[in-house]
Amino acid sequence: MLRSLVRGPAASLFPAAAMASYYATSHGNATTRNESSVGFVRQPARAIIANPDAFAAKLGRMAADGPSQLLVIADFDYTLTPYHTPTGEHAHSCHGIISGSGFLGHEFQAKANALFQQFYPIEISPLLTQDEKEPHMVQWWERSHKIMVDYGLHAHHIKDAVANADITFRDGFQPLFASLAKANVPTLIFSAGLA
Incomplete structure (x- = not known):
């Protein structure tokens, strides 16, 4: 029964969006990309x-x-955007785009990378509950934003970093959001990375 309810281009994006797409449209077939030109199998x-x-x-x-x-x-990082690049590498988050851009200098990149090395293992740990992770994630977010301010992040840095980023949206993103817009469904992208 579920397979018949969740259809359309959003079915390959994520379950909540698949539900939204079902209500916004009533036709179409689910699509997923099974392999890329470089051989990474999704x-x-x-x-x-x-x-x-x-x-x-x-x-x-x-x-x-x-x-x-x-x-x-919807969340942005790794929900609307893929977790892996087409070559199988870990994709950048919003913070990763800024950190990896080089626009704030090597010292900033080193500090941002040190924070990533410290906090990312906590974020993905299967041994910790969400409640146990939360204070660490807040600390990571606060410290990341502090060093961005300390190193002079301005709107033009963000614009340049995004323009040079290799970030993509998941398969089905554009048709899903077109369907939501056509049906006048209010949509909020909520993300600590975009805060």
């Missing part, structure tokens, strides 16, 4: 649902309510 999109019956009931209610009752809230 696994088909999937979602693990703890209670499929409850999920299907919620999805059905959302479908019945229609797009006028829908609000989409």
Whole structure:
């Protein structure tokens, strides 16, 4: 039943967006890219649902309510953007784009990298709960932003870093957001990286 409910270009993006796309549109086929020209194989999109019956009931209610009752809230880093590049490397986050740009100098890059080395293992640790991770993530965010200010980050640095970045959106992003816009579904991109 779930497979028949989650359709359209957003099905390959992420489950919440797939639901949103279902309500905003009522046709189309899920698409996923299985391999790239460089040989990196991407696994088909999937979602693990703890209670499929409850999920299907919620999805059905959302479908019945229609797009006028829908609000989409999405994270940016590694939700709207892929976790890996087409070559299989770890993709940049918003902070990573600034840190790796070189526009704030080598000393800034070294400090930003030291923070990444300290805090990223905590962020991805399967041994810590979200509550245990949260104070460390707040500290990482605060310290990262402090060094950006200390090293003179200005709007033109951000513009230049983004213009030179290799960041991409996930497959299905453009048709999903076009569908949401066409259906006048309010959409909020919420991210600590964009704060």
